[in-house]
Amino acid sequence: MTELGDVLVVDGLRKHFGPTVALQDAKLRLLPGEVHALVGENGSGKSTLVKILSGVHRPDAGAIEVGGRPFAPRTPAQALRAGIDTVFQEVLGVESRSVLDNLWLGADRLLRRRDVGRRERAAEVLAALLGTPPPLDVPFGALELSDRQACCIARSLLRDPKVLILDEATSALDYDTRTRLFGLVKERAAQGMSIVLITHRMDEIREIGDRVTVLRSGETVGTLGADWDHDELIRLMTGGAHLVQEEVRATADVNCAGPVVQRVRGSRLRPNSAPCDAVFRQGEIVGLAGLEGHGQDEFLRLLLGHGDTEGVVRVEGGEEHRVSDPRRARQLGIAYVARDRRGESILPWMSILENFAIATADQDARVGLLSGRSAEQRFGQYVTRLNIKFGRTSDPITTLSGGNQQKVVIARWLAANPKVLLLNDPTRGIDVGAKRDLYRLLRELSQLGLTVVMLSSEVDEHVELMDRVLVFREGSLAAELSRAELDRERLVDAFFGGAAVSV
Known part of the structure; x- marks a missing residue:
């Protein structure tokens, strides 16, 4: 089964959960020092395959080899000892313990070594990922979501595995941290580490992927080289060409928004930031964009009743009602879907x-x-x-x-x-098919009068879906792009303070 040089080979894996077939013929071949993307729609079997490789599940049939030897881990500890470490999409840590403790969690039992230089090594890896790392003695649970996920990645990097599996681990990272991570991935790959990258972001695959393997309905349907074609990849993933962008634009371009339903006047996102003014109309989909941490998350929460809400009102029947807190927001027909699904939803x-x-x-x-x-x-x-x-x-x-x-x-x-739906990066970690379903429903509901305000970390999502986009920079509302102005170059330019468009 193994060819010369293979680090990991998966052949014919099958896995059932009762009547549900999670995997039926999964195959994967991993080479030394490569970044191998594993893609597929939600429910395609990616998570099941990863959990089998990680020792969480056991397959019903099929074989796995690591370094030319049979591999059948019964526990995550066995997988780790064989040199396979996984960073999952959901942040895994002990919130009450320190950052340092979380970085070395399980190291004594699993790696059987004690390091007097643990603090220094931990600080070095965190600095490489975060630029300015958090204090190592603060509680893990006190960190922002992106920093907690960075700590989980740093934990695996400190273990220096033969195979590092990043299972949607980049979805919670901010832009700068993701960029630094990709630099580290390329560096470790050059040193011989093999990386399996599970992601729904095409730009990530294009940036660091050497090859791409596609799962559909639990079966491996193809492996593409670095010169993969976007349309071919979508066809392999979905079984057909889903022209999401054209479908969405067809309705977005004819959208006519109605009266104002929510307004912000003079509210500040941070003590020293400029005051924000914005209006939201019935039946429109408004995007909130910007580099991670530049204020769009605070603005979305402001609409929900957090922070400086003195100037935040819900307009109904010509009357203004202050959105003083989240409970009042709910009474006024404002609903909120959080970003951290597992932690908040x-x-x-x-x-x-x-x-x-x-x-x-x-x-x-x-x-x-x-x-x-x-x-x-x-x-x-x-x-x-x-x-x-x-x-x-x-x-x-x-x-x-x-x-x-x-x-x-x-x-x-x-x-x-609800009359107003606030969405905080709702498509984080979901596949192209699920995005298509959500886009179509949001557009349908907006035509029926629902107002959607949606923070998204994906540039293409703004370009494809939104009626207009508010761009945040350094804690303030820095630019607004209308539907006619929206394209990738103009939007990214606004992230970095481009003067082409301003509010």
Whole structure:
């Protein structure tokens, strides 16, 4: 099975979870010192394959070889001892313990070594990733999401594995950290480390990928070289050419927004930043953009009632109502979908249906009791509209892929019939098909009068979907681009302070 020089070979892996086929013929061949992208739609089997390689799951059939020897890990510790380490999309750490403790978590037991220079080595790797690293003695849970994920990556880099698997690990990183990570990946690859990169971002594959393997419905359907073609890759992933951009533009270009539904006057995102003024109209989709950490997240939370809300109002029937806090925002028909799905949105111990029904439990009350039938019927509408894939509504929400978990969370708030929907990077870590479903639904709902304000870290998403985009820089609203002005070059120019467009 193994060819000369192969570091890792996966051949014919199969895995079932009850009646669900997660993998049916998965194959992968990894060479020394290469960055190998593994792509596919949510539910294609990527996560299952990674968990098998990481020792979390065991396959039903098939074979794996590492360095020419059979490999069948029963635990993550066994995988690590064989030289395979994984950084997952969801941030894994002990929030109450220090950054330093988290960087060396499990090192004594798994790596069987003690280092007197741990602090210095940890600081060096974190500085390479973050530029200015956080103090090593602060609690891990006190860090921002991007910095926590960087710590998880640093933990794996400190272990110096033969094979490093980055399972959507870049999705939570800010722009600068991701850039530094890619530099480190190229450096480690040049030294012989092999990297498996799982991502839904085409620009990442293009930037550092040497080859690309595509999974669809649990089966490997092809491997492409560095000169891969975008349309061919999409066809392999989806089984057809999905022209998302053309579909979305066809409706976006004819959108006519209605009256003002929310307004910001003179609110400051940070103590020393310039005051912000903005209006949002019925039926439009407005993007919030900028380099990570430049104020767009604070602005989205401002609309929800956090921070300097003195000038934040919801306009209805010509009357202005101050959005004084998140509870008042909810009463005024403003819904919010958080960026950190696992930390802020889902309740992992609850079922799919229970997670969906959280925001609308009052609608399901029957003589003081909750009616599961009512919630089931309402959920069924969004299963079709968002193409949510699941087994039974009583299954734990953690049985779903990340993209389908996100769809359930979005369905939860859409079911509450909001007038304004605030989305914080909702397509982070979901595939092109799931994005297509969400884009289509948002455009459909905007035509029915829903106002969508959406923070996105993807330039193409702004260009394809938004009616206009607000660009933030250094804690202030720096530019506004209309639909007619939107293109990649102009938008990225605004990120870096380009003077072509201003507010």
